[in-house]
Amino acid sequence: MLRTHTCGELRKDHAGQTVTLSGWVHSYREQGRELVFVDLRDRYGKTQVVFNSDDDSRIDSLARRLRREDVIRVIGEVRLRGEGMSNSKLATGEIEVRVHQLVLLSRSKTPPFEIEGGELPNEELRLKYRFLDLRRPELHRNIVLRHQLTQAVREFFNERSFLEIETPILGRSTPEGARDYLVPSRVHPGAFYALPQSPQIYKQILMVAGFDRYYQIARCFRDEDLRADRQPEFTQIDVEMSFVERNDILSTIDGLVSFVMKKVRNIDVPTPLDRYTYRDVMERFGNDKPDLRFGMEITDITDLAAICEFGVFKAVSSSGGRVRGLNVKGGAEKYSRRLLDVDLKNFVGEYGAKGLAYMKVVAGKLESTIAKFFTEGQQQSIISRMQGEEGDLLLFVADSWKVTCAALAALRNRIGKEQNLYDPTSFKCIWVVDFPLVTWNADEGRYDAEHHPFCQPNPEDAEYLKTDPGKVRADSYDLVVNGYEAASGSVRIHDSEVQQMVFDLLKINSEEAELRFGFLLEALRFGAPPHAGIALGLDRWVMLLAGNDNIREVIAFPKTQKAADMLTGAPSTVDDRQLRDLHIEVSEPPKT
RNA sequence: GGGGUCGUAGCUCAGUUGGUUAGAGCGCCAGCCUGUCACGCUGGAGGCCGCGGGUUCAAGUCCCGUCGACCUCGCCA
Numbered sequence: 001m002l003r004t005h006t007c008g009e010l011r012k013d014h015a016g017q018t019v020t021l022s023g024w025v026h027s028y029r030e031q032g033r034e035l036v037f038v039d040l041r042d043r044y045g046k047t048q049v050v051f052n053s054d055d056d057s058r059i060d061s062l063a064r065r066l067r068r069e070d071v072i073r074v075i076g077e078v079r080l081r082g083e084g085m086s087n088s089k090l091a092t093g094e095i096e097v098r099v100h101q102l103v104l105l106s107r108s109k110t111p112p113f114e115i116e117g118g119e120l121p122n123e124e125l126r127l128k129y130r131f132l133d134l135r136r137p138e139l140h141r142n143i144v145l146r147h148q149l150t151q152a153v154r155e156f157f158n159e160r161s162f163l164e165i166e167t168p169i170l171g172r173s174t175p176e177g178a179r180d181y182l183v184p185s186r187v188h189p190g191a192f193y194a195l196p197q198s199p200q201i202y203k204q205i206l207m208v209a210g211f212d213r214y215y216q217i218a219r220c221f222r223d224e225d226l227r228a229d230r231q232p233e234f235t236q237i238d239v240e241m242s243f244v245e246r247n248d249i250l251s252t253i254d255g256l257v258s259f260v261m262k263k264v265r266n267i268d269v270p271t272p273l274d275r276y277t278y279r280d281v282m283e284r285f286g287n288d289k290p291d292l293r294f295g296m297e298i299t300d301i302t303d304l305a306a307i308c309e310f311g312v313f314k315a316v317s318s319s320g321g322r323v324r325g326l327n328v329k330g331g332a333e334k335y336s337r338r339l340l341d342v343d344l345k346n347f348v349g350e351y352g353a354k355g356l357a358y359m360k361v362v363a364g365k366l367e368s369t370i371a372k373f374f375t376e377g378q379q380q381s382i383i384s385r386m387q388g389e390e391g392d393l394l395l396f397v398a399d400s401w402k403v404t405c406a407a408l409a410a411l412r413n414r415i416g417k418e419q420n421l422y423d424p425t426s427f428k429c430i431w432v433v434d435f436p437l438v439t440w441n442a443d444e445g446r447y448d449a450e451h452h453p454f455c456q457p458n459p460e461d462a463e464y465l466k467t468d469p470g471k472v473r474a475d476s477y478d479l480v481v482n483g484y485e486a487a488s489g490s491v492r493i494h495d496s497e498v499q500q501m502v503f504d505l506l507k508i509n510s511e512e513a514e515l516r517f518g519f520l521l522e523a524l525r526f527g528a529p530p531h532a533g534i535a536l537g538l539d540r541w542v543m544l545l546a547g548n549d550n551i552r553e554v555i556a557f558p559k560t561q562k563a564a565d566m567l568t569g570a571p572s573t574v575d576d577r578q579l580r581d582l583h584i585e586v587s588e589p590p591k592t
Numbered sequence: 593g594g595g596g597u598c599g600u601a602g603c604u605c606a607g608u609u610g611g612u613u614a615g616a617g618c619g620c621c622a623g624c625c626u627g628u629c630a631c632g633c634u635g636g637a638g639g640c641c642g643c644g645g646g647u648u649c650a651a652g653u654c655c656c657g658u659c660g661a662c663c664u665c666g667c668c669a
Binding site: 034039053176506 | 593595596598599602603604605618619620624625626627628629630631632660661662663664665666667668669
C-alpha cells in the first residue's frame with residue numbers, strides 16, 4: 001500500500017507514529033526558504049504536512065516545486081501542533097505530519113478552475129473537466145449519497161425476499177410512449193434493437209414466470225427533450241410483486257421510503273403516507289404532482305364570476321371555462337403593480353393564460369381596477385370564499401379548466417418559493433391515486449394511455465369502459481415528493497381478455513397488438529398471477545436528498561440539454577466501414 | 593419545434609449615449625518571508641471580446657445569421 005492512513009484519519013492519539021499518506025496537494029504555503037506547508041487531500045479529508053529544514057523533517061528542492069493537484073506520497077511523523085497552531089476547521093487540525101520523505105507520484109497541469117473556493121465555472125467547462133469537478137466536496141458527497149441510497153434500497157428489498165434480476169438492454173422497439181434510442185443490428189440488415197424506456201414488459205413476464213418479488217436498479221433511456229430533472233439515460237428502482245393489491249404496493253413503498261430516509265439522512269417519515277386522488281389534487285393544487293410543503297390552495301369562483309359585470313369572467317364562465325384563484329396571504333403590499341401587470345401576467349402566459357386578474361383586500365372590501373364590476377355582496381362572497389383578510393392579495397385566472405390548472409399550479413409554486421412559505425430543507429411525500437386510465441388525444445382522434453397500456457382499469461368503473469372511457473379511473477398511483485414525481489406505478493392487467501379490451505380502447509387492433517406485444521399477451525394466457533408494481537426515479541430521489549434541484553449534480557457523468565457528453569464528445573460520427581457493416585447510410589452529414 | 597438568459601484574460605465578472613491604450617478579483621509565473629492554514633508583501637505575464645457577415649470615419653458595444661451552455665412551453669405511455 002502506498003499509504004498507512006487516509007488524509008481524514010489522524011488525530012492527536014496518533015502523535016509519535018510514523019505514517020505514510022498519499023493524496024492531492026490541495027494547497028501550498030511557503031514560509032521562507034526553509035518551511036513549507038501542504039494540505040494533502042483525499043476523499044476522506046485533509047491533513048497538513050510540513051517540510052521544515054530546522055528539525056528532523058526534510059525540505060528539498062522537490063518540496064518547493066510542488067503545485068496544486070500534484071499527487072504525492074509522504075512518510076513522516078505525526079506531531080501535535082503547538083499552542084495556538086491547531087486549526088479547528090480541519091478534523092485533523094490538532095496534528096500535522098512532519099515529512100521525512102517525499103515522493104512525487106504524478107504532476108498536475110494547472111487546473112482550469114479552482115477545486116474549492118471561488119465561484120463555480122460555467123457548466124460546460126465543469127462537464128468537460130468532470131474529473132476535476134468531481135473532486136469538489138459537494139459533488140463528491142452527492143455521489144457518495146447516491147451509493148448509500150442504492151445500498152439501502154438493496155438492503156430493504158433483500159430482507160423481504162425480493163430478487164434482483166437483470167433484464168435486457170437490447171430489446172424490442174414499441175412505438176408507444178417516448179421516442180426510443182435505437183441500436184442497428186449488423187446481422188439483421190435494416191432491423192434495430194431499442195434501449196429500454198423501462199423494464200416494464202420484462203418484469204411482468206417475470207411475474208408470469210413465478211418470481212413473485214422482483215426489483216432492479218435499472219438504467220432506462222428516453223430520447224425526449226431534457227429538463228433540469230430529466231436525463232436521456234436515468235436510473236429507476238424498478239419493483240414488481242405478485243398476488244398483491246394496490247394497497248400492498250403502497251405500504252411496501254411507504255416502508256421503503258421511511259427506511260431509506262432514516263438510513264441515509266436520519267429523517268423520520270411518518271407512515272402511512274397521505275393519499276390524495278388525482279381529481280382532488282387537480283382541483284386544489286392544479287397539478288398531479290403538488291408541492292404540499294405549503295398550502296395556498298386554489299379556490300373556484302366560477303359561479304360568482306358568472307353573475308358579475310366583468311366581461312372576461314362572465315364570458316369564460318358562460319362558455320364552460322373556469323375562474324379560479326389563489327389567496328396570497330399578506331401579499332397586497334409585496335407585489336407591485338408592475339410585478340403583477342407584467343411579470344406575473346407574462347409568467348401565467350407561458351401556461352396559456354390570457355391574463356391575470358388581481359384584487360387586494362383593503363378595509364374589508366376589494367381594491368382593484370376591476371372591483372367596480374362586482375357588487376358589494378359579490379365582493380363579500382369572494383372575500384369569504386377565498387378566506388380573505390386585510391392585506392391579502394387575490395389572484396385569478398379565467399380560462400379552460402386545463403389552463404387554469406397549469407397556470408395556477410405554476411403560480412402557486414413560484415409564489416410559495418419567493419414568499420418562503422415553506423422550509424426548503426423539509427420533505428413532504430404523498431401518494432396521488434386514481435389517475436384517469438386514458439386521456440383523449442384530439443390530434444389522433446383516439447384515447448391515449450395515461451400511464452401505460454398494461455394498467456388495470458378500476459373495476460368499479462368497468463361500466464364506463466365502452467360508454468365513456470374518459471371517466472374510467474386507473475388502478476395507478478404516483479409518489480410525489482416536494483412537487484416532483486418520485487415514483488409511478490399501477491396494478492397490471494393479468495387477463496389477456498381485459499388487456500385486449502384496453503388495446504381496443506387505445507385503437508391498437510389485434511393484429512397490431514399481436515405484432516407489438518404478442519409475447520406479453522401470449523404470456524398472460526399461460527397462467528398470469530395478479531401483479532402490480534412501481535418504479536422510483538433514483539436520480540430524483542438522490543437529488544432531493546442532496547437538497548439539489550438539478551439532476552446533473554447527482555450523476556457522475558451527465559449529458560447536456562442536447563444529450564451530448566462534453567467529456568468524451570459523444571455522440572460522434574463513425575467510420576464509413578462501421579456504417580457499411582450496419583447497413584446504414586447517412587442522409588445528412590452532421591454540422592461541424 | 594417555440595420563448596427566455598448567457599458567451600469579454602485560465603476562472604468569475606465589469607465595460608457608460610459606438611470613440612482612440614479593454615479593466616477588477618481570484619488563479620498562474622518570479623522574488624522575499626521559519627508557524628502558515630482564504631498566509632502576507634513586491635513585481636510580472638496573460639485577450640480572435642464564441643464564430644461569420646453587415647452598418648459606420650470608428651463596433652466588445654448597433655443589425656442579421658450561426659454555434660454552444662443553461663432555464664422553460666410543447667414533448668417525456
